[in-house]
Amino acid sequence: xxxxxxxxxxxxxxxxxxxxxxxxxxxxxxxxxxxxxxxxxxxxxxxxxxxxxxxxxxxxxxxxxxxxxxxxxxxxxxxxxxxxxxxxxxxxxxxxxxxxxxxxxxxxxxxxxxxxxxxxxxxxxxxxxxxxxxxxxxxxxxxxxxxxxxxxxxxxxxxxxxxxxxxxxxxxxxxxxxxxxxxxxxxxxxxxxxxxxxxxxxxxxxxxxxxxxxxxxxxxxxxxxxxxxxxxxxxxxxxxxxxxxxxxxxxxxxxxxxxxxxxxxxxxxxxxxxxxxxxxxxxxxxxxxxxxxxxxxxxxxxxxxxxxxxxxxxxxxxxxxxxxxxxxxxxxxxxxxxxxxxxxxxxxxxxxxxxxxxxxxxxxxxxxxxxxxxxxxxxxxxxxxxxxxxxxxxxxxxxxxxxxxxxxxxxxxxxxxxxxxxxxxxxxxxxxxxxxxxxxxxxxxxxxxxxxxxxxxxxxxxxxxxxxxxxxxxxxxxxxx
Amino acid sequence: xxxxxxxxxxxxxxxxxxxxxxxxxxxxxxxxxxxxxxxxxxxxxxxxxxxxxxxxxxxxxxxxxxxxxxxxxxxxxxxxxxxxxxxxxxxxxxxxxxxxxxxxxxxxxxxxxxxxxxxxxxxxxxxxxxxxxxxxxxxxxxxxxxxxxxxxxxxxxxxxxxxxxxxxxxxxxxxxxxxxxxxxxxxxxxxxxxxxxxxxxxxxxxxxxxxxxxxxxxxxxxxxxxxxxxxxxxxxxxxxxxxxxxxxxxxxxxxxxxxxxxxxxxxxxxxxxxxxxxxxxxxxxxxxxxxxxxxxxxxxxxxxxxxxxxxxxxxxxxxxxxxxxxxxxxxxxxxxxxxxxxxxxxxxxxxxxxxxxxxxxxxxxxxxxxxxxxxxxxxxxx
Numbered sequence: 001x002x003x004x005x006x007x008x009x010x011x012x013x014x015x016x017x018x019x020x021x022x023x024x025x026x027x028x029x030x031x032x033x034x035x036x037x038x039x040x041x042x043x044x045x046x047x048x049x050x051x052x053x054x055x056x057x058x059x060x061x062x063x064x065x066x067x068x069x070x071x072x073x074x075x076x077x078x079x080x081x082x083x084x085x086x087x088x089x090x091x092x093x094x095x096x097x098x099x100x101x102x103x104x105x106x107x108x109x110x111x112x113x114x115x116x117x118x119x120x121x122x123x124x125x126x127x128x129x130x131x132x133x134x135x136x137x138x139x140x141x142x143x144x145x146x147x148x149x150x151x152x153x154x155x156x157x158x159x160x161x162x163x164x165x166x167x168x169x170x171x172x173x174x175x176x177x178x179x180x181x182x183x184x185x186x187x188x189x190x191x192x193x194x195x196x197x198x199x200x201x202x203x204x205x206x207x208x209x210x211x212x213x214x215x216x217x218x219x220x221x222x223x224x225x226x227x228x229x230x231x232x233x234x235x236x237x238x239x240x241x242x243x244x245x246x247x248x249x250x251x252x253x254x255x256x257x258x259x260x261x262x263x264x265x266x267x268x269x270x271x272x273x274x275x276x277x278x279x280x281x282x283x284x285x286x287x288x289x290x291x292x293x294x295x296x297x298x299x300x301x302x303x304x305x306x307x308x309x310x311x312x313x314x315x316x317x318x319x320x321x322x323x324x325x326x327x328x329x330x331x332x333x334x335x336x337x338x339x340x341x342x343x344x345x346x347x348x349x350x351x352x353x354x355x356x357x358x359x360x361x362x363x364x365x366x367x368x369x370x371x372x373x374x375x376x377x378x379x380x381x382x383x384x385x386x387x388x389x390x391x392x393x394x395x396x397x398x399x400x401x402x403x404x405x406x407x408x409x410x411x412x413x414x415x416x417x418x419x420x421x422x423x424x425x426x427x428x429x430x431x432x433x434x435x436x437x438x439x440x441x442x443x444x445x446x447x448x449x450x451x452x453x454x455x456x457x458x459x460x461x462x463x464x465x466x467x468x469x470x471x472x473x474x475x476x477x478x479x480x481x
Numbered sequence: 482x483x484x485x486x487x488x489x490x491x492x493x494x495x496x497x498x499x500x501x502x503x504x505x506x507x508x509x510x511x512x513x514x515x516x517x518x519x520x521x522x523x524x525x526x527x528x529x530x531x532x533x534x535x536x537x538x539x540x541x542x543x544x545x546x547x548x549x550x551x552x553x554x555x556x557x558x559x560x561x562x563x564x565x566x567x568x569x570x571x572x573x574x575x576x577x578x579x580x581x582x583x584x585x586x587x588x589x590x591x592x593x594x595x596x597x598x599x600x601x602x603x604x605x606x607x608x609x610x611x612x613x614x615x616x617x618x619x620x621x622x623x624x625x626x627x628x629x630x631x632x633x634x635x636x637x638x639x640x641x642x643x644x645x646x647x648x649x650x651x652x653x654x655x656x657x658x659x660x661x662x663x664x665x666x667x668x669x670x671x672x673x674x675x676x677x678x679x680x681x682x683x684x685x686x687x688x689x690x691x692x693x694x695x696x697x698x699x700x701x702x703x704x705x706x707x708x709x710x711x712x713x714x715x716x717x718x719x720x721x722x723x724x725x726x727x728x729x730x731x732x733x734x735x736x737x738x739x740x741x742x743x744x745x746x747x748x749x750x751x752x753x754x755x756x757x758x759x760x761x762x763x764x765x766x767x768x769x770x771x772x773x774x775x776x777x778x779x780x781x782x783x784x785x786x787x788x789x790x791x792x793x794x795x796x797x798x799x800x801x802x803x804x805x806x807x808x809x810x811x812x813x814x815x816x817x818x819x820x821x822x823x824x825x826x827x828x829x830x831x832x833x834x835x836x837x838x839x840x841x842x843x844x845x846x847x848x849x850x851x852x853x854x855x856x857x858x859x860x861x862x863x
Contacts, residue, residue, distance in 0.1 A: 470581070
């Protein structure tokens, strides 16, 4: 293994927060490495096209594609060193960062590490959620944005939050059919978010356009409803949909459930901040339901409890893409200040406009995050035989039984049931499993979160081991006989 | 259960430390008729006992401990019977591999030494080894072979013991760190941290079963016996197609390898990571991670393509002579200590049983390991 390469700042994640942070840090004079597992910068919101794809000449690019292209252009000219298609798989307590790419594993040793890894989609499980053809809302946006692909011919779009409207409109725009939009929230909840849109006429306008398009296409929008089950039916699905109360709990009235025919379901119940890195590095965390769940404790500039470790963007608590860019730049300025390349006066002058930009954007983002927050009744309503951990096929009944037997936190639950032990390492089930345990042990703090472990992304033994002979293995002295 | 327990009547025994050794001691004391409390600063079996590689092998057991390990192996295989719940213990043959001349020598010497203590280990040709385990690297020169080997899923240990302890009437206090043991005439008072919200546990007898923290526990009773802390790295892969069926180790003992029924492969062997008694396991050492994975992928080349799902650390205790510390606390009355067995998970259930026999006034099935021998013994390399 070659020695880690020293540098000032390593940024993980090239979405709005990470990319803007890298640009700002570079402009302050820091040496910056930006790493992302995707083929280019942009993150989920400005997702780049896959290699070998190009936009058709006659189709005007969407505003998001335009913004993404501008960001990628700016990065190329900035002096930020970027590694795309590379995975950060391990980080040491001294911030040594191991990165795997096509040429094997290499290590960097930054003075500061900024984590901008965004979020993971949450799905509150229901029977059939693991069937092929049932995908996340975020997954549907990837299909639509990066490859102009439809999830199916006729899609049920279900769950909560602004992605519902975005996905339904994306499908209509790409020529697909939306069977129904199924929203846990009520129309009233949406109306109550309107004050947060003050100062964002662009978003008001976009929202109205989306509503009009749904209406024009005759798409039914079912508020206070949820998908109860997806069952295979012929070449498609029968999607059982019924009403819920404000907590998301299914209402059991006779005759209220209806089966909708579709061949795809896009479903998501909000976003969970990605805390893999901060958990691995044992930063302090706190549970904030309306920001997505567990997040690393940090000050307004993204400084965590671990010296040299910063967070920005939705991974620091959901505030939306618009706020993420400003947050990334604020955190980058904090790095520059802490690393001594910026004096306090300059820092304050540069930070002030970003702070007001962040506050304006975060107002709306926080309102949306509130709509996407996990609802207790939805978790309580998960049926006993429904799989919660899809990597290891652990059902709700198995989780409840383990808690009854004495697994009083999620890590003991993990040991006793394998919930969260599979390839995703609990990224998919962790939030819901935590809520199920919390309901019986007196809260999310008591239930805790899965201990962070390397690798942050799965790596093969061959990738880590590299080329070697037996003589290259530094076998320590034999154990005592 | 804990809050309602009548805490005014003294316990017959309080066991401090809820790993395999402490759980087994508490269980066997309760089965012997005692009223027992088990206290742990965290949940049951979540340190070494729950995170070790689960190897139930004789190849890596210290020669003198073979008779203990063989009895414990039987206990693990029959866990459903005496715990009421299993730990997926699976009996398969074990092979210890030699790829160099020096390792061949080591295999011969170590097999002989362990055979003398009753381990049915024979040295076999590479051809025969590859008949038993076809996926082995073709450069294999020699192998030690033992029919008695196997593995458990260590993460299930806490669940199984909790089930058994509950049935046996042992009161379990989890997340209750002990701050001190005050000893006086006729008994001890086990003082718990304020956060536990419990009055001191008054008891006739106290058993210290704190794994790598035994050194600190002995200090409560004024006894100074150094215990070294090993920080073992462990790696588990995602589920893969069947690539092996035995438990594999190398002559030096620095590899343990097995594939569970669910398809995951666990790579251990005691490569050292960062950490200490105070902070626990902190992180893997990159060069040791690479070394351990190279060794695993060398032994079974098909493992190269497996993806690593998780890396973690487990603490192991070692005394100055690398033998267990099981018996009376020197100079203390009605106080016992148990721990620091090499391959402690393998032997743990049996070690707890023989200490319980001793405390109950019976003759243990096999001799204990007198802690007094370690007083004043210098720690090698210290």
